[in-house]
Amino acid sequence: MARNPLKHHVAIVGVGSAGYGRDLERTALSLGLEAAVKAIDDAGIDRQEIDGICGTGMTPLAMGGAGFLSLQGALGIERCTWAKNGWLGSALVFAVEAVFAGLCDTALVVQSYLREPGMSRAAARDPFRRRAQAYADVGGDVGLGDMAKRWIHSGEPYAAIMRRYMHDFGVDNEAFGLMAVNNRSHALTNPDAVLRSPLTLDDYRASRLIWEPMVMADMDLPVDCAEAFVVTTAERARDLRGDPVYVHAMSLGGTRIGEYYENWAGWHDNAFTACLDGLRARSEIWTDDLDLFYPYDGYTIDAIAITEAAGFCELGGSRDLFRSSWDQRDQILRLNGRTLVTPNGGGLAMGRAGGSNLYADAVRQLRGDAGANQMAGADTAMVGIGSFFHDPAAMVLVSSRQV
Amino acid sequence: MRDGYSDAEGRGMTTPVPSNDDVFAHFHDVHVDRDNLEHYRALMTGRLVINRCDDCGHWIYPHRPLCPACLSWSVSPREVGGEGRVYMYTLLHQSRDPNKPLTEPMGLAAIELAEQAGLRYLSRVVGCAGEALFHGMPVRLTWTTEADGRRWPAFAPVGEG
Numbered sequence: 001m002a003r004n005p006l007k008h009h010v011a012i013v014g015v016g017s018a019g020y021g022r023d024l025e026r027t028a029l030s031l032g033l034e035a036a037v038k039a040i041d042d043a044g045i046d047r048q049e050i051d052g053i054c055g056t057g058m059t060p061l062a063m064g065g066a067g068f069l070s071l072q073g074a075l076g077i078e079r080c081t082w083a084k085n086g087w088l089g090s091a092l093v094f095a096v097e098a099v100f101a102g103l104c105d106t107a108l109v110v111q112s113y114l115r116e117p118g119m120s121r122a123a124a125r126d127p128f129r130r131r132a133q134a135y136a137d138v139g140g141d142v143g144l145g146d147m148a149k150r151w152i153h154s155g156e157p158y159a160a161i162m163r164r165y166m167h168d169f170g171v172d173n174e175a176f177g178l179m180a181v182n183n184r185s186h187a188l189t190n191p192d193a194v195l196r197s198p199l200t201l202d203d204y205r206a207s208r209l210i211w212e213p214m215v216m217a218d219m220d221l222p223v224d225c226a227e228a229f230v231v232t233t234a235e236r237a238r239d240l241r242g243d244p245v246y247v248h249a250m251s252l253g254g255t256r257i258g259e260y261y262e263n264w265a266g267w268h269d270n271a272f273t274a275c276l277d278g279l280r281a282r283s284e285i286w287t288d289d290l291d292l293f294y295p296y297d298g299y300t301i302d303a304i305a306i307t308e309a310a311g312f313c314e315l316g317g318s319r320d321l322f323r324s325s326w327d328q329r330d331q332i333l334r335l336n337g338r339t340l341v342t343p344n345g346g347g348l349a350m351g352r353a354g355g356s357n358l359y360a361d362a363v364r365q366l367r368g369d370a371g372a373n374q375m376a377g378a379d380t381a382m383v384g385i386g387s388f389f390h391d392p393a394a395m396v397l398v399s400s401r402q403v
Numbered sequence: 404m405r406d407g408y409s410d411a412e413g414r415g416m417t418t419p420v421p422s423n424d425d426v427f428a429h430f431h432d433v434h435v436d437r438d439n440l441e442h443y444r445a446l447m448t449g450r451l452v453i454n455r456c457d458d459c460g461h462w463i464y465p466h467r468p469l470c471p472a473c474l475s476w477s478v479s480p481r482e483v484g485g486e487g488r489v490y491m492y493t494l495l496h497q498s499r500d501p502n503k504p505l506t507e508p509m510g511l512a513a514i515e516l517a518e519q520a521g522l523r524y525l526s527r528v529v530g531c532a533g534e535a536l537f538h539g540m541p542v543r544l545t546w547t548t549e550a551d552g553r554r555w556p557a558f559a560p561v562g563e564g
């Protein structure tokens with residue numbers, strides 16, 4: 001017998017269709033929105049009840065179509081704790097999984113298809129279809145022609161957000177520098193780390209400007225790498241040879257801002273806060289109980305924002321928190337006097353792995369086999385990964401001693 | 404048939420409305436679609452237009468056919484006044500194209516348009532040294548001509564545009 005624990009636990013309560021035609025003269029997004037509005041209406045719910053979205057496509061960064069970012073923005077849905085793209089039969093399955101797992105209560109699934117230019121001669125003559133074919137996917141129109149589209153899935157707005165941070169909270173770049181120094185200090189004793197020369201705050205401040213005020217040392221280090229994970233049930237895990245690490249709680253997150261990052265809505269209302277609030281609503285373990293904290297460091301502004309969204313300090317308080325948490329001897333952070341931050345060096349110093357090396361180190365630490373950087377008796381870890389805009393994820397992991 | 408638009412200098416003359424083919428040819432490297440077509444058509448005649456909800460008046464950007472405030476489908480492209488303030492910005496020191504390095508840092512800003520809180524248009528800031536930029540700086544729409552001859556919206560400090 002296969003497991004089927006979700007039996008009778010999930011229902012479909014609304015449907016909507018935008019109609020069918022060989023040439024409806026509309027975008028995939030427009031058709032998807034019509035179906036969505038009708039399904040929401042059919043369900044008889046307020047759209048703000050929706051807290052999970054599965055859009056159309058294979059990747060979160062697919063552009064110019066009916067992906068979850070465009071849908072959430074276009075529908076004005078304020079907050080989600082689950083979002084993903086999918087297609088074929090998988091899309092509905094993803095949503096049922098998410099509702100069953102508790103990552104959201106009400107999921108919207110939108111699947112939108114266009115007659116592609118390769119499907120008929122008439123379609124191939126249609127300049128709208130040709131343009132959509134050329135640009136509607138990963139790496140589509142990123143503003144190489146039109147500057148106004150340059151901040152769609154771009155790093156440059158993170159520099160602008162970093163400047164806003166310094167302006168809004170009246171601080172310089174010290175917190176960003178201390179995060180970079182912390183990660184580099186840990187990397188010194190991680191034999192797998194790529195950057196293993198010491199970094200001081202002065203070194204950080206002398207780092208090359210890329211997108212002012214963001215410097216090279218604010219950015220994770222591009223490398224070739226891979227991480228992998230095996231996940232199974234708790235029951236099966238107990239029969240296996242190794243020491244399991246348990247998922248205590250998790251959340252995703254999203255806001256109505258969509259894919260044009262200049263629409264960033266501030267410190268209270270971004271995907272990090274939606275995600276960490278979602279995790280907090282599900283986790284019995286929080287910052288005071290943590291041995292390890294892994295804030296994603298694609299840019300240092302991400303790590304600062306995740307630290308604050310987790311509530312280690314108030315918004316804008318990272319500089320003071322880091323000053324009072326600084327271990328001068330080891331040149332590292334000890335939040336609340338003890339919580340280590342990214343003890344493998346993370347993306348900034350170990351190398352750019354999309355946050356997967358944060359999950360990997362958390363697992364190794366909680367099993368007690370993290371090598372030279374092992375924290376004695378580590379039992380609890382929080383990992384926060386992602387972007388101000390799209391698919392952030394946060395997870396609390398615990399050692400087997402806690403279960 | 405669509406009326407001609409007044410030209411950018413407002414001399415009361417009209418320029419012919421570009422056809423769809425004209426828009427596709429002019430913006431050969433842009434994902435022009437049915438939701439943003441009128442925006443690009445207007446750029447060709449020196450006007451910056453953004454969708455606005457006919458029912459609740461909400462300005463809608465990026466270009467979408469549905470009002471996110473009230474879910475109305477009655478949405479029309481409207482010209483904006485061109486006044487705004489710098490909401491956030493960065494100075495680009497590194498070009499995306501390694502074969503075309505920047506000779507000086509380029510100011511790139513999210514301009515919050517006067518029409519509505521949170522309504523922002525990403526644009527170059529011209530006529531202003533990078534170190535003179537600041538959050539909240541009042542700016543006004545102007546136009547720049549790129550090396551390929553195309554004219555694009557840009558914003559300049561008020562009084563210097």
Ligand SMILES: [Zn+2]
Pocket residue numbers: 456457458459460461470471472473474475
């Ligand atoms: Zn409206």
